Amino acid sequence: MDVLAYAGKNIVTRSLVIMILFITGSSFLHAQENILDSRLSLRINEASISTVLKSLSRKTGYYFTYDTDLVEPENLTSVKTEKLPLKSILDTIFQDKVLNYSVIDNHIIIYRSVNDSTPLLREEGREPVYILTGKVTDAENGQPLPYASVSVEYRGKGTISNYEGEYTLKLAKDYLDDTLVVSYLGFYNRKIPVSQAVNSHFNISLTRMYVPIPEVLIRNREPMELIWKVKENIPGNYGSTPVQMTAFYRESVAKRNKLLTYSEAVLNMYKSSYTATLFNDQIKIYKSRKINNLEPSDTLTFKLRSGMDGCLFLDGVKNTFDFLSAESFSDYDYRMTDIINIGEEAAFVIEFEQKEHLDDIALPKGSIYINTSNYGIHAVDFEINDDYIDKLERSYIQQAAKGFNVKIRSAKYRVNYRYINKRYYLNHVRGDLEFYARKNNRLFGNTYTIFFEMAVTDIDTVNVHRFAREERAPLHSIFSETISSYDRQFWGTDNYVGPEESIKEALSRINARLDEYKTNNSQ
DSSP, X not given: OOHHHXXXXXXXXXXXXXXXXXXXXXXXXXHHHTGGGOEEEEEEEEEEHHHHHHHHHHHHSOEEEOBHHHHOTTSEEEEEEEXXXXXHHHHHHTTTSOOEEEEETTEEEEEOOOOTTSOOBOXXXXXXXXXXXXXXXXXXXXXXXXXXXXXXXXSXXXXXXXXXXXXXXXXXXXXXXXXXXXXXXXXXXXXXXXXHHTTOEEEEEEOBOOOOOOHHHHHHSOHHHHHHHHHHTHHHHHOSSOEEEEEEEEEEEEETTEEEEEEEEEEEEEEOOSXXXXXXXXXXXXXXXXXXXXXXXXXXXXXXXXXXXXXXXXXXXXXXXXXXXXXXXXXXXXXXXXXXXXXTEEEEEEEEEEOTTOOSXXXXXXXXXXXXXTOOEEEEEEEEOTTTGGGGXXXXXXXXXXXXXXXXXXXXXXXXXXXXXXXXXXXXXXXXXXEEEEETTOSOOEEEEEEEEEEEEEEESSSOOOOOGGGSOOTTSBGGGSSOOOOTTOOTTOOOOOOOHHHHHHHHHHHHHHHHHHHHHHO
């Protein structure tokens, strides 16, 4: 074989492929920029606006993102057009509104421009903010995506969605020219200009990313090698300098479907370096509230001890998780099971579980998501092994109530980090615990669920300082007994994670009962 001739043909082929790719890409961009100018024919009589938009999506291949309060999708409209530009068709549908349209990837965003009359939330002594709200869902089935990251690109401001996919983010005017990024493990990112999301409630659907991975590649990657690379790269990935953070914290105790206590707070945090340091992390409670829903019939309740301290401790990169500690490697089986995408990054998925012969202790099992290029940990999901969790009851129950038999049923945790400007930062921590309690002389008992959660909403690498002793939160105390009473006008301009519908309903029932109590007392 003529090697030079073969090489020449190969180069020509590669050049042809590159040319085709460039031409195709150019055409795609051109088509994307001009989709609003594309001419369409449409005849629909007396149909809802949502039906019309779905029809336009089928014709164009583009999906619409909008605020339902702005678009009013259930209103009826009729459209009869012949080869009219898409923008003109949209103007016809929304003839009584002054709306704008922008194209990002395969999405058309319908929005109202920000101007001097756009409402701002104001709080004395604080910078006014715009409000961005929405729901993050799976484009494939419409299901909510819990704990999705909703953040400002390249900046430390952000939040997470709650269990029902709902989010609220408050941003000052100087963020108007930035871009909102919505991300979730295994899905493509969505990007929306902040100015187009202001004062809108968007349903942001994310598309699942399927990455075909040859099985031989998964088999040939040694999980322990990847974990050692994680440990070696911690200083470079997580930084050797402290940062200041703002975070939202909440915790809850429920008996079956009844909410017993619900506490929330905005925290200021000093997050110390991930390399050797003499300083510990610190927390200062900036603003807080709680509500108790205990009645005389509630003869037993649970109080969460060290919830905030637990969130800091669950930063397992800084406070090395047992399954990431070299001394404990022999206690676990590790295996690489997948490679998934996280927006523009990719991650190895390493599953771990305690070895079968270790039947006298309870260890965690779960998944570690490790960046394929820089070996930073994006996230860790784990739970205590159900088969042996009863061996840890003394660790979870410090003071049992007399006359009751209390068992822990499950303990699940999730921790994730956000990658900003080539550095990882703690982003979200959550713990979910379930207990079963039965009175000694009773046949049946009750299930109690507890959760605690912390979401970082702002990161400052410049204005970093430690707190005076009297300012620090009592990390090891029972949080719900150290904060102020419930306040309806609580959050002001601060970012928070909104309560789920079940908690909202419980809070509204409690408020109704309190109002009734006040009314009866005033008579």
